[in-house]
Each structure stands twice: as structure tokens, then as C-alpha cells.
Amino acid sequence: MTDVSVPKLIQGNQACSYGAIAAGCRFFAGYPITPSTEIAETMALELPKYGGKFIQMEDEIASISAIIGASIAGSKAMTATSGPGFSLMQENLGYAYMAEVPCVVINVMRGGPSTGLPTKVSQADVMQANWGAHGDYYPIVLSPSSVSECFDITVRAFNLSERYRCPVIILSDEVIGHMREMVSLPDFSSVEMIERQRPNVPPEWYKHFLITHDFTSPMASFGEGYRFHLTGLTHDEFGLPTSDNIEIAKKLGKLKLKIERHLSDISQVNTYKIEDAHIVILAYGSVARAARQAVLLSRKKRFKAGLFQPITLWPFPDRQLRQISRKADLIVVAELNQGQIINEVRRVCKSHSKVVGLNRYDGELITPEQILEKIKEEHR
Amino acid sequence: MAEKVTKRYKPRPDPVVIYKKWCKACGICVELCPKKVFDTDRDGYPVVARGLDCTQCSICWIHCPDFAITSKEI
Amino acid sequence: MQKSDVTHQYLRHTMEFPNVWCPGCGIGIVLGAFIRAVDRLHISKDDLALVSGIGCTARIPAYVDFNTLHTTHGRPIAFATGVKLANPKLKVVVISGDGDILAIGGNHFIHACRRNIDITVVVVNNYIYGMTGGQYSPTTPMGKRASTAPYLTVEPPFDTCNLAISSGATFVARSTVYHATQLSSLIEKALVKKGFSVVEAMSNCHTQYGRLNREGTAVRMIQAFKNVAVPVSTAAKLSPEKLEGKIVIGVLHDIERPEYIEHYQKIIDRLQLPKMADKEEKE
Numbered sequence A: 001m002t003d004v005s006v007p008k009l010i011q012g013n014q015a016c017s018y019g020a021i022a023a024g025c026r027f028f029a030g031y032p033i034t035p036s037t038e039i040a041e042t043m044a045l046e047l048p049k050y051g052g053k054f055i056q057m058e059d060e061i062a063s064i065s066a067i068i069g070a071s072i073a074g075s076k077a078m079t080a081t082s083g084p085g086f087s088l089m090q091e092n093l094g095y096a097y098m099a100e101v102p103c104v105v106i107n108v109m110r111g112g113p114s115t116g117l118p119t120k121v122s123q124a125d126v127m128q129a130n131w132g133a134h135g136d137y138y139p140i141v142l143s144p145s146s147v148s149e150c151f152d153i154t155v156r157a158f159n160l161s162e163r164y165r166c167p168v169i170i171l172s173d174e175v176i177g178h179m180r181e182m183v184s185l186p187d188f189s190s191v192e193m194i195e196r197q198r199p200n201v202p203p204e205w206y207k208h209f210l211i212t213h214d215f216t217s218p219m220a221s222f223g224e225g226y227r228f229h230l231t232g233l234t235h236d237e238f239g240l241p242t243s244d245n246i247e248i249a250k251k252l253g254k255l256k257l258k259i260e261r262h263l264s265d266i267s268q269v270n271t272y273k274i275e276d277a278h279i280v281i282l283a284y285g286s287v288a289r290a291a292r293q294a295v296l297l298s299r300k301k302r303f304k305a306g307l308f309q310p311i312t313l314w315p316f317p318d319r320q321l322r323q324i325s326r327k328a329d330l331i332v333v334a335e336l337n338q339g340q341i342i343n344e345v346r347r348v349c350k351s352h353s354k355v356v357g358l359n360r361y362d363g364e365l366i367t368p369e370q371i372l373e374k375i376k377e378e379h380r
Numbered sequence B: 001m002a003e004k005v006t007k008r009y010k011p012r013p014d015p016v017v018i019y020k021k022w023c024k025a026c027g028i029c030v031e032l033c034p035k036k037v038f039d040t041d042r043d044g045y046p047v048v049a050r051g052l053d054c055t056q057c058s059i060c061w062i063h064c065p066d067f068a069i070t071s072k073e074i
Numbered sequence C: 001m002q003k004s005d006v007t008h009q010y011l012r013h014t015m016e017f018p019n020v021w022c023p024g025c026g027i028g029i030v031l032g033a034f035i036r037a038v039d040r041l042h043i044s045k046d047d048l049a050l051v052s053g054i055g056c057t058a059r060i061p062a063y064v065d066f067n068t069l070h071t072t073h074g075r076p077i078a079f080a081t082g083v084k085l086a087n088p089k090l091k092v093v094v095i096s097g098d099g100d101i102l103a104i105g106g107n108h109f110i111h112a113c114r115r116n117i118d119i120t121v122v123v124v125n126n127y128i129y130g131m132t133g134g135q136y137s138p139t140t141p142m143g144k145r146a147s148t149a150p151y152l153t154v155e156p157p158f159d160t161c162n163l164a165i166s167s168g169a170t171f172v173a174r175s176t177v178y179h180a181t182q183l184s185s186l187i188e189k190a191l192v193k194k195g196f197s198v199v200e201a202m203s204n205c206h207t208q209y210g211r212l213n214r215e216g217t218a219v220r221m222i223q224a225f226k227n228v229a230v231p232v233s234t235a236a237k238l239s240p241e242k243l244e245g246k247i248v249i250g251v252l253h254d255i256e257r258p259e260y261i262e263h264y265q266k267i268i269d270r271l272q273l274p275k276m277a278d279k280e281e282k283e
């Protein structure tokens, strides 16, 4: 058992593991990969103490398969990986969206493509997290920027995935994962937990994919007397395969609507000195830390800068960004790739603000000074 | 009644029943029945022709891939 | 004696019947054998999870009224591992084709054998990829025709059972759709076994394999199994040359080895002990 009473110096990756356990995760399947391995190691150490199970599978495909299976059998389940493993997981991630199985997948981003830079930081999987699997689906993707956020966001990831019956992806990165900070973890029993909705009808009436007013269906587990069928084939409300065009449209529409109708619950952003800002620095993950410093530096130089940090990367927080960007004449999008989330920012703000990118993709972090330089360059 | 009906030939229900809606006329039951109980109709569906020879050996229904054969007796 | 219509009690009657398989396809016979085994063991429908991958065989779960899971191509054993670990009370069975289990899913298969997790796998081996139209699979014998082997196969096949035995499975058996009664009793034995059990069910795909290799109708292919099948006891007396082209049927391997979940549970119990002691102290 972890003693939570005293502040401790822990890694972002460890904080993710503790967050998962606090949120009720009792199953972890994974395959070692830098820079995510500490999550698996912590789970291997801690889970059995809470009566949970850890298993090291033969690869990442098996890992995600196993957590989907465990979730179907009633366990809250998680896996963690990095770029190459995340790529391997895509097919079955798609399965989880289709079969509406709650689970949490952490991708501690490292440099890519391919084996890339195993020990260096990157934020190049942002688009993959949204579009990685084939087909039409709407993922929830969260991004932490500190050790304590790692804990909180993992808890939130579980809550969202249980609430909306879908996988939730956490995009951490090498710096956040390996960074150590002093944090005092909350008492696990005080953590707010959302459990999946259970059916309240007799088994004969049960529909595993019932279309409800809020588009999320109550979910029974294997072995509870509700014998249902799950398939990756397009299915009807009972879960049985169908090729009826009305049923197909209903199903795919539901996958979108259950997210779209709850944007205000799902979208979360952090802001810093944004109230009077004319210059907005948009950053997430490890870059958000430098951006916070850059806000202070800029203000010393009389630039009215503020930080907009999307915690929810997908669905992209259009509404929040549009609101604050009305006052902004310059938006600097700082990210560790050659420009991914900037396309979303342009889509939302192009008409009223100047949007420029500050990109770094050499395995190093963006510094506050670089952001300040960019502001000086672009702000006239 | 032209033919003499002896006690042995007293009409009785077929010993096995083919559910034609599920049957795909694959011919497995026809071929595997050791007593040659079935004939096939014009479309290849099995019909019980020599029901009295049936020994209820169960070969036909455990080999029917379509669960289309049931037995009346057990 | 089991009733002839016992299978009907386990079918999912909300599905459309007749089933999707070609007339005479052995997959239906394997399904019947499986259902009869479950019925003889009086396993409650609620306590059984049936998992499959992708392929003709993998369509089985939709037709039966258990907890059923039709996963992605090659991954059913990995899904089943998660299901079993999360709810060890469930009897977990994987049923899928030779391509699914041994080609794309080969890695999961050998590792599940090695772990010896309490799951039963029924591999329906029809020597071919049926669903995608007759491409050769890891079990297609040498010198056979497939849609992707127009000049005959040049790859030697896997022996499913030997692979399972050498990877660590604790119960391995084989039968054919011709020997449906034996097949059913072997599946029954596998279900009872605590540990990783594998049953290879040799089946006919006359639509693809049979057509390409001129092996005739479904009936002829099924009857052919009678002539090539050799019981284990007889096979033990035959030389390897005599066994060439034969199918050895029966229980090939049955040993005891610690089961994965029981092993892991011991760790959990050990770690929970101090916690319980704590509680008692407080009380």
C-alpha cells in the first residue's frame, strides 16, 4: 500500500499508475517500451496489493486485447505504451470504440516516426491519437503537464471512459513521464469515481447497445446473467451483426453523438493570465510548462500574454478557444512536432487572429526564451 | 385399403424429422446414415424413406451442420 | 443419452437461421460437438464465455447463447486472457480457424500455452483461409493448391498439436468432424482440464480447399477423414513413414503443471495478508 499522507518525490509515470489505482483500475496488461515502462513496473508492484492483476503480454496488440477483454468481464483496465506500441494497438483500439468498451490507454510520446528517439521527447502522436484507427469514431484524448496532473488526469480518464463507454487516451510525453516532482497524493478513498451505468432491466429485455437519451448504454459484464454478443462488425442494439443501412447509421451516429452532446463535460482547459491577454500561447503537455514561464517573461517585457492549455486535446476545445481568442491578435502554438494541433487552432481562429507555430522536433524542449523570441518576432 | 396392414407395419411418426427451413441439402445425413434411411427429393433435400430401419444411432443429427435433424424418439 | 435437439437449447434464436456457412461445412458439426460437451458438463450458459477471432469459424459465437465475443483477426486468445483474469469464475473458450490462431495469432497461441492459463482453445483446421477465398494457411500441407499458391504450396505446415505440446499446453487432443462423437468428448475433457487445453478439430472446407484440390463434395471430404484418421494407440505402433499423411486422433498430451491464475492469486493473497492483519488489529 502506498502511504499517501506525506508528500513524495515521484515520477509522472508513477503518478499515472497511482491515479489509475485510485480510480479503481484493477487490471493492467502491458509490454515494456521506453519511456512508458515505469507505469507497467509500478502497476506490477502495486496492483496485487489492491487485489488487482498485472500481466506482461507478448506484445502491445495482446496488451490492448487483454484490457478490452478484462473490461468486458467487469474490471477497470489500462495499458501504457509509446509510439511504436501505440501504432500496434490501433486496430484493437478501433474495436473498443466500435464495441463501446471502456478502457484507458496511456501513450508516453517519444520521437518518431518508427523507432525514432526512444529517450527523447516529442508530441508527434497528437493526430494519430485522433485518427489512428480506421473508420469513423470520436476519441477522447487528454494531456497532462505535471506530475500531479498525471494523477488527476488518469483518474479523469477512467471516469470519462466509464461514463461514456469508450477508450480514453492519455498523451503524456517523455519529459512529463520521467520528471520528478513533490506531490502529496490524495487519499485514494476520497477520489471521485464514476462507475459504468449498470442495466436495471431483466436479462430478457437487455440491449447491450441500447440507444438512450444521452447515447450511452448501460453495460453488463460477462458472467452476470446478461448474455450478450460483442463484435467489431457493425451491429444493432442487441450487438448482433447487421448490414441494415438504418441500423448502421444509428450505430455510427451514436458513436459521434455520445461525445458531441457532452462536450461541456468532456472538454477541459487550463488558462493562465488569460483574462487581459492579447497574445495567447497555446501549449499542452511538457511545452505548457515552458509556456507558463514565457507568459511571465513576456509580461516583464510588456507583452500582455496568457496561456491556453487544452487538457482535452480531442475533441478539440473549439468553444473555449474561440471565446478567448476574440481578444487575441496573436496566437502562438508551441508544440514538439512540425505543426499538428495548429491546424485545429487555425480552423477555429483564423478569421480573427494571427496564428503562428513555434515548432521543435529535434528531441529537445521548447524554452520560455524561444517563445518570447517568437512573440517579439511576430507581434508588431 | 388395398394393402394388408400387418401389425409390424402399423403407421407411426417418422423416427427422425428434418426441419426443411434450416436444411441446406448438403447430403451428409443421407450418406452417413448406416441404415440408408433417407432418400433425396428432386432438390436434394433428404426425406425419410425407410423410417422403420432407423436404429436411433444418432449419426445423422450429430453430423448435421445445420441442426436441422431431430429425433422423435429420444 | 443426450436428446437430439439439445443443441437448440443453446442456439441464439434471435440470429438468422440457417447459419452463414456453406452447405455441408464442418464448422456446424464442430459447433454441435461443442454444445453437446457443454451440456454434458451442465455448465450454465451464464458461466461460459466464448471468444473467437475472424474467419468462417469465428462466426460461431454469434449463434450461441453464451457470453460471446467476436474479436479481431488473430487476437481471441489475448482477449480471452483478459476476460479470464478479470473473472476467473468464467469458463473461457476460444474457438477459431487455423489461420486465425496459428498465422496472425500464432504468437498469442504459443505464449498462452507457455503461461498455462486456464482457457480451452478449439482450433478448427480446414487447411485454408475459408472466408477470404482459399488462400494457403500455416496448416496447408506441402504441394497443395490455394488461390495464393497457383503453383502449389512450397511451405511446410505447422502441426498444431505438436506446436501446442512443445509450447507448454497441458492438454492437447485432436479429432475430425467425421468422428464427431469423439470430438465432443475430447472437447468435454478439455473443458474439465485446469490449464491451457487445445483441441484441434479437423474440418472440411469443400468450397475453397476441396474445390482447388479436387477433393470433392462436403460428404466426400468428411468421409475421407475416416480413412486417414489413426487413433493414438495404433499410431504409437506405426513407423513415421506409415504415419505420413495420416491424422492421429485422440488425447495426445495430458500433464499437470501449475496454472497461471492460481499462481498469481497466491501472490495477491500473500500481499493482502498484512492488510487483513492490520484491520484485525484496529478492530
Ligand SMILES: Cc1ncc(C[n+]2csc(CCOP(=O)(O)OP(=O)(O)O)c2C)c(N)n1
Binding pocket: C054, C055, C056, C057, C058, C073, C096, C097, C098, C099, C100, C101, C124, C126, C128, C129, C130, C131, C132, C137, C205
Ligand atoms: C488484420 C486482418 N487481416 C486480414 C483480415 C482478412 N481475413 C479475414 S478472415 C481471414 C482468414 C481466416 O482464415 P481461418 O482463420 O483459417 O478461418 P476459416 O475462414 O478458414 O474458418 C483473413 C485473412 C482481417 N479480417 N483482419
Ligand code: SF4
Binding pocket: B018, B022, B023, B024, B025, B026, B027, B028, B029, B030, B045, B046, B063, B064, B065, B066, B067, B068, B069, C024
Ligand atoms: S445433414 Fe442436415 S443440412 Fe445436410 S442434408 Fe441432412 S438435414 Fe439437411
Ligand code: SF4
Binding pocket: B015, B016, B032, B033, B034, B035, B036, B037, B038, B053, B054, B055, B056, B057, B058, B059, B060, B061
Ligand atoms: S439415427 Fe442413425 S439410423 Fe436413424 S436415420 Fe439417423 S443415422 Fe440413420
Ligand code: SF4
Binding pocket: C020, C021, C022, C025, C026, C027, C056, C057, C126, C130, C131, C204, C205, C206, C207, C208
Ligand atoms: S468457405 Fe469453407 S470454411 Fe467457410 S463456410 Fe464455406 S466451406 Fe466452410
